[in-house]
Amino acid sequence: MSGEAVVFYLLAAVTLGSGAVIVTSGNIVHAAAALVPALLGVTGLYILLNAEFVAGIQVLIYAGAITVLILFAIMLTEGGTGLGGRQRNEQTAVGAAVAAAMAALLIAVAVRTNWAPPAAGATLPSYTPGAIGQSFLGRNILVFEGTSIVLLVSLMGAIMIARRED
Amino acid sequence: MSWGWEVLRAAAGTVIIFSGVALVAAMFGVLLERKISAWMQSRLGPKHVGPQGLLQTLADTIKLLQKENIVPTRADRTIFASAVIVVPLAALLDYVVIPFGTTRSGPLIFRDLNIGVLYFAATSSLVVIGILMAGWGSNNKYALLGGLRSAAQMVTYEIPMGVVLVTVALLAGSLSTVTIVNGQSGPHHLWYVLEQPVAFVIFLIAATAEVNRVPFDLVEAESELVAGYFSEYSGMRFALFQLGEYGEMFAMAAMAVTLFLGGWLGLPFLPPVLWFVIKLYAVIFVFMWVRWTYPRFRIDQMLSFSWKVLIPVSVLNLVVTAFFVIVVRR
Amino acid sequence: MLLDWGYVAIFALIGAGMVALPLLIIWLISPRSNYPQKFETYESGVPTIGQAWSQFHVRYYLFSLVFVVFDVEIIYLYPWAVVARHLGALAFWEMLVFLVILVLGLAYAWRRGALEWT
Numbered sequence: 082m083s084g085e086a087v088v089f090y091l092l093a094a095v096t097l098g099s100g101a102v103i104v105t106s107g108n109i110v111h112a113a114a115a116l117v118p119a120l121l122g123v124t125g126l127y128i129l130l131n132a133e134f135v136a137g138i139q140v141l142i143y144a145g146a147i148t149v150l151i152l153f154a155i156m157l158t159e160g161g162t163g164l165g166g167r168q169r170n171e172q173t174a175v176g177a178a179v180a181a182a183m184a185a186l187l188i189a190v191a192v193r194t195n196w197a198p199p200a201a202g203a204t205l206p207s208y209t210p211g212a213i214g215q216s217f218l219g220r221n222i223l224v225f226e227g228t229s230i231v232l233l234v235s236l237m238g239a240i241m242i243a244r245r246e247d
Numbered sequence: 248m249s250w251g252w253e254v255l256r257a258a259a260g261t262v263i264i265f266s267g268v269a270l271v272a273a274m275f276g277v278l279l280e281r282k283i284s285a286w287m288q289s290r291l292g293p294k295h296v297g298p299q300g301l302l303q304t305l306a307d308t309i310k311l312l313q314k315e316n317i318v319p320t321r322a323d324r325t326i327f328a329s330a331v332i333v334v335p336l337a338a339l340l341d342y343v344v345i346p347f348g349t350t351r352s353g354p355l356i357f358r359d360l361n362i363g364v365l366y367f368a369a370t371s372s373l374v375v376i377g378i379l380m381a382g383w384g385s386n387n388k389y390a391l392l393g394g395l396r397s398a399a400q401m402v403t404y405e406i407p408m409g410v411v412l413v414t415v416a417l418l419a420g421s422l423s424t425v426t427i428v429n430g431q432s433g434p435h436h437l438w439y440v441l442e443q444p445v446a447f448v449i450f451l452i453a454a455t456a457e458v459n460r461v462p463f464d465l466v467e468a469e470s471e472l473v474a475g476y477f478s479e480y481s482g483m484r485f486a487l488f489q490l491g492e493y494g495e496m497f498a499m500a501a502m503a504v505t506l507f508l509g510g511w512l513g514l515p516f517l518p519p520v521l522w523f524v525i526k527l528y529a530v531i532f533v534f535m536w537v538r539w540t541y542p543r544f545r546i547d548q549m550l551s552f553s554w555k556v557l558i559p560v561s562v563l564n565l566v567v568t569a570f571f572v573i574v575v576r577r
Numbered sequence: 578m579l580l581d582w583g584y585v586a587i588f589a590l591i592g593a594g595m596v597a598l599p600l601l602i603i604w605l606i607s608p609r610s611n612y613p614q615k616f617e618t619y620e621s622g623v624p625t626i627g628q629a630w631s632q633f634h635v636r637y638y639l640f641s642l643v644f645v646v647f648d649v650e651i652i653y654l655y656p657w658a659v660v661a662r663h664l665g666a667l668a669f670w671e672m673l674v675f676l677v678i679l680v681l682g683l684a685y686a687w688r689r690g691a692l693e694w695t
Contacts, residue, residue, distance in 0.1 A: 084250065085579075110383060114326055117376055128582045137365040138652045145372025146648045149402060150641045152379050156395065157638055209361060210422055214656030218668050225653070225671070229678040236646045236682045240691045243639055253580065257587040264588075265595045312599065316607050335596045336589070343585055358584045365655055399637055402644045409651040417658040483603045487596060547694030550640070554692045558647070558683065562676060565654075573661050573669040 089129060096122030113151050120144045132208040260357050264342050272497035273490045274304040280535055287539045314482030319386065322479060326384035331484045333377030335491035340370040341498035344424050348511040348520030354425045355511075355520065363424040364412050367502060368405070371457060374495060375401050381488070385479035393478070396465070396546055401457055403550050407557040408453035411446045414565045415439055415506045417572055424502075428510030440507040445564045447507045449557055451533070454499035456549070458492055460534060462541040463549055500530040639691045643683075650679045 099119035106112045120143045127136035206212070217225040278293065278300065285292030293300035318327060344363040346356040360366050375398050382394015416422050418439060419430035431438050440447045456463040480488060504510060504526045513522035544552070653675065661668045686692055 108323075110323075111325065114329075114376075114380060125586075128579070131578065133360070133362055133578065133582070134365070134656070137362045137369050138655075140369035141365065141372055142645070142648055142652060145369060145375065145405075146402070146641070146645045149375055149379065149398060150638070150645055152376075152383075153395070153398075153637045153641045156383070157635060210365075210656040210659045214658075214660035215664070217653075218657060218660065218664055218671055222671060226674060226678075228653070229650075229675045232646050232649060233678050233682045236643065237685055239642050240639065240686055240689050243635055243642070244689055244691060253583070254587060257584045258591055260584075261588045261591040262595070265592060312602055313607060314603070315609060316603050331600065332593060332596050336593055339592050339596070340585075340589060343588055357588065358581050360581055360585070361578065365652075395637055399640050402641055406644065406647045406651065409648070410654070413651065413654040413658045416655065417661060420662050421659060422655060482607070483599045487599065490596075550694060551692065554643075554683075555687065559680070562680065566673065566676065569661060569669050569672065573664075574666045 085129060088125070092122045092125040092129070095119075096126070109155055110152070113148065113155055116148050116151065117144055120148070130208075134208060134210045134213060264357060265339060268339060268342060268494050268497065269490060272493045273486075274308065276493045276497060276531070277307075277489070278304045279531070280538075283532065283535045284539050287536070308486060311483050311486045316483070317481050319479055321386045323384045323386060326380045327479075330377050330381035330384055331480065331487050333380065334374055335487050335494060337370050337373035337377055338491040338495040338498060340373070341367055341495065341502075345498065345501045345505060346425050346428055346510055346523075348518065348523050354428075356425060359423055359425045362422050364416055364422045364427070364506075367424075367498075368409055368412060371408075371495070372402075372405060374457075374491070377491075381480070387479050390478045397459060400459070400463060400465075400546070400549060403553040404453045404456035404463075404557075407449050407553060407561045408457065410558070410561040410565055411450045411453065412506070414443060414446050414561070414568050417565070417568060418442065424505050424510075428505055428512065431509045432512050438507065438509040438512075443507070443564070443568065445560065446568075447503070449561050449564070450503055450507070451530075452557065453553075454496075454503065455534065455537065456553070458496045458499060460496065461538040462543045465543055465546050465549065496534060497527070497531065500527055500534065503530050636694060643686050643691060646682065647679070650675075 096119050099115045099117075099122065102115040103112045103119065106115065120139065124136045124139045124144070127133070127139060281303070282292040282300070293303040296303045296306045318324060343357045344360055344366055346354045346359070348355040378401070379394050379398045382390045382392075382397070385391070385394075415427060419427040421427065421430075427439075430436060455461075501523075504523060508526045508530070511519035511523045513519065517525075654672070657668065657672050661672070
């Protein structure tokens with residue numbers, strides 16, 4: 082097994098293990114704290130794919146900002162005491178069936194895809210900050226400006242909802 | 248087995264940097280703080296342990312190592328324990344991209360990452376998680392309140408710092424710290440502090456807020472919240488949090504030197520590493536000077552200052568700089 | 578480039594070990610004497626009143642919300658800063674539009690009082 086494969090399996094184990102903790106833990110703050118190793122595992126996977134800029138912003142936004150947001154949101158609610166919540170309800174069977182169907186669909190798609198690398202001599206697209214900048218300031222400029230509108234709308238919407246009690 | 252050799256190099260570099268930071272930042276830095284604060288208050292500071300008190304922090308560390316390890320009954324053991332590791336580790340991860348000088352074969356840096364400046368911002372934001380975990384895990388009102396306020400403060404000041412980092416990256420045309428220092432050398436370039444004084448001041452203010460120092464230390468001042476998010480941590484765990492804080496302060500000062508003061512650049516009669524150290528301690532002295540000069544802000548003043556003053560000013564600075572760089576083509 | 582990150586990974590692993598080392602030392606050599614009062618939560622010397630958690634103000638959530646939006650804005654600025662010099666004046670005006678839209682968001686948050694502490 083090459084070094085990259087070993088690292089991949091380690092990162093996958095960390096991500097999936099943390100994911101299991103997030104989903105099954107009775108203490109919601111533990112679940113939120115387990116988000117951090119899960120997101121850092123995904124960061125490692127991005128690095129393995131040569132996308133180091135995306136890895137950097139994954140840590141900055143997800144592990145740095147979104148996890149803080151989720152922790153603050155949890156502490157606003159009853160979950161902040163860390164007392165156990167109900168992990169199962171009456172619809173466990175239906176949920177399990179839907180999850181199994183989804184898993185079957187995803188596995189079927191993954192198995193049927195042609196993962197073979199392109200012809201020798203083709204190179205990976207470049208994921209350096211320079212290349213990304215050229216892309217969204219050049220060909221994808223409309224998407225870029227549209228993103229700013231989306232951010233503005235989400236900010237305004239969230240503030241409207243959160244301040245409605247006044 | 249060339250990769251074994253690389254692993255050994257990485258490990259050696261890590262141990263050197265960690266020991267260096269632990270010695271220089273934590274031990275010497277704490278002693279420096281006590282001495283400088285003493286001189287500014289017309290007293291002498293620690294003098295008995297070692298020559299002129301130089302071994303004072305070593306003695307303190309040995310004392311702390313022997314202290315009992317108290318974990319309150321109602322604390323959440325897993326999160327309480329892991330927060331102690333996250334905060335110093337995130338602070339020490341900052342040092343990967345800081346260039347300390349040059350050697351014969353290139354810059355003296357642990358690893359010159361292509362996304363150096365972005366990496367620095369990312370690891371600074373990991374410290375916030377550690378602080379929230381410490382505050383919550385202690386199950387103590389003071390700690391929880393201190394942790395939440397500290398997280399809100401650090402998060403608010405990350406934005407002006409990010410905008411300032413982008414401004415410097417714009418001037419240099421790269422996110423790599425070595426390229427940024429090299430962009431300040433040569434006959435046609437000045438140190439960026441002269442081209443961007445506003446950005447320099449904003450960076451220092453944001454850095455002071457990021458490490459919870461006066462005038463932004465409301466969240467851990469003894470008269471306010473006992474000790475804030477690390478109220479329940481005793482002995483060596485407390486020392487590790489202090490290592491995290493002082494380590495982060497030194498990392499911020501080192502980044503200020505790299506981005507604005509020309510890193511290791513200087514006249515050739517001193518080796519580059521020494522220039523870096525001199526500039527680093529100059530910035531550290533400014534941090535400590537500010538600490539003993541200004542009173543502390545209230546939390547709402549501190550947060551309003553960031554949102555309503557620093558962010559508009561830094562964005563305006565970025566726009567003006569961009570105008571000169573792109574349109575006027577300086 | 579992967580080698581760079583291998584170095585960072587080793588730095589993180591060995592670093593975590595070195596940070597955990599003092600904790601191991603104290604676990605080995607620190608004294609232990611157990612009496613219940615020592616392990617109680619600190620509240621200025623009096624027995625604790627109620628639990629540590631109480632419903633906190635929504636302002637923490639609003640601050641982190643506005644922070645997330647501005648953080649996403651900043652990550653768009655990073656690649657722009659790297660290439661802006663080479664792309665000409667169009668890059669400047671494009672980014673100016675982006676920044677103006679988000680400054681409008683900041684102004685809205687300011688007006689609606691999302692940035693106030695009370």
